[in-house]
Amino acid sequence: MPIFDRYILRQIFPPLAFTLLIALLVLLVERMLRVLDSVLGSQGTMQVVFELLAYLVPHYLGLALPMALFLGIYFAFRRLSRESEMDAMLASGTGLHQLLRPVLLAAGLMTLVAALLFNTLQPHSRYAYRSVLSSVQNMSIEALIQPGVFVSNENTTLMVEEISSDRRQFRRIFIHEEDKQADEAATITAREGILTETDDDSPPFAQLFNGVRLTTSVDPTEAEGPREPESGEERSDGLLRFEEMQTRLGEDAYDAVQPRGEDEREYTIPELWALKDSPPEGIERSRLLAEMNERLVRIVSVLVLPFVAIPLALSNRRSQRSSGVAVGVVTLLAFNEALQQGVRMVRREQLEPFLGIWGPLIIFFTGSMILFLTTAFRVPRYQGTGIIDRVTTAFGALMEKRRARRSAS
Known part of the structure; x- marks a missing residue:
């Protein structure tokens, strides 16, 4: 590798990293507040908090990577320009399009990283995040029980006055439950109770002794008659007296984690392609197409960033102001907003993916190439024989003829 290429790479990677x-720390700190609220509010531990934040890293890396690469290239070439190192390189017979080679190498490496993030790490980490968060939020209500405190979890409210040291025996228990259809509510009081774990993943059940169960209907017009009493039970209208009964705690709040694929964002790109003609239940085909094309565009767009960063870094070379970085950031934000708008329209089937998602990339690429080629021929250029050299030389000749015609007129 030529010495100039190695030198430019050494200038790019420190500001990029x-x-x-x-950016990653800022984004994670912002999300940490919500994660803490969700986890600690469900009696989770700090270990779970850090685990969830780790699963968020691929998502935020995908957001920060394009901006980091742009700023890395920009500040590297800005420093080379302001300290006249760029003049020395160009005076040696090296053209700007030749200095682009190490930059494209860095962009190619970042493109591979982006492909790994968007295709593999993000879908799997998103599912892992959902699984852990669901497990924490679906924690059985017995983990929240405190003596003399009313505890609510989804459709169950519970209060016990006394708890044994092993948290398995209760005294003076109050339970209020509503069923899934919300057409019936039951209030249970009992003198004693024992908590029993199950062998499967279902929530534990409480075995209650010497109590009363009062059933009421939310909608009296649709209420069913009270059930027949079982052995050891007495019934008086909606009031049921029992010597022993069993009930699950927070059964409706306990949902088993669904397999990966509940959301189109949990599929890899090859999986999205395989499912585009036969989407799974609950996911529309337009959403699959939008998700697949958006990821591909975000991966490819990384290769376009050098053609934006270098011209902006070389503009106003002797000025102390860095207006180019502001222009570049606004340009990237505008491209991202146009892409997001296109994705939304594709999901609503208002546009085809080529126009709604690939269209902004084509416009972004075209404008970047024009900006780079225009800048490249404002400095001395090397007359090479390669394909890139011939194309850039021809473009420079056209620009010179155009300026000559303007001067003549």
Whole structure:
């Protein structure tokens, strides 16, 4: 590798890594507040908090990577320009399009990283995040029980006055439950109770002794008659007296984690392609197409960033102001917003993926190439014999002829 290429790469990667680290920390800190609220509110531990944040890293890396690469290239070439190192490189007979080679190498490496993030890490980490968060939020209500405190979890409210040291025996128990259809509510009081774990993943049940169960209907017009009493039970209208009964705690709040694929964002790109003609139940075909094309566009767009960053870094070379970075950031935000708008329209089947998602990338790429080629021929250029050299030389000749005609007129 030529010395110039190695030198430019050494200038690009430190600001790239620093920007990526800072952006990742800022995004994670912002999300940490919501994760803490969800986990600690469900009696989770800090270990679970850090585990959830780790699963969020691929998502935020995908957001921060394009901006980090842009700023890394921009600040590297900005420094080379302001300290006249760029002049020395160009004076040696090296054209700007030749200095682009190490930058494209760095962009190619970042494209591979983006492909790994968007295709593999993000779908699987999103599912892992959902699984862990669901497990925490579906924690059985017995984990929340405190003596003399009313505890609510979904459709169950529970209060016990006394708890044994092993948290398995209760005294003076109050339970209020509503069924899934919300057309019936039951209030249970009992003198004693024992908590029994199950062998499967279902929530534990409480075995209650010497109590009363009062059943009421939310909609009296649709209420069914009270059930027949079982052995050891007495009934008086909606009031049921029992010597022993069993009930599950927070049964409706306990949902088993669904397999990966509940959301189109949990599929990899090859899986999205395989499912596009036969989408799974609950996911529309337009959403699959939008998700697949959006990820592909985000991966490819990384290769376009050098053609934006270098011209902006070389503009106003002797000025102390760095207006180019502001222009670049606004450009990237505008591209991202156009892409998001296109994705929404594709999901609603208002546009085809080529126009709604690939259209912004084509416009972004075209404008970037024009900006780069225009900048490349404002400095001395090397007359090479390669394909890139011939194309850039021809473009420079056209630009010179155009300026000559303007001067003549």
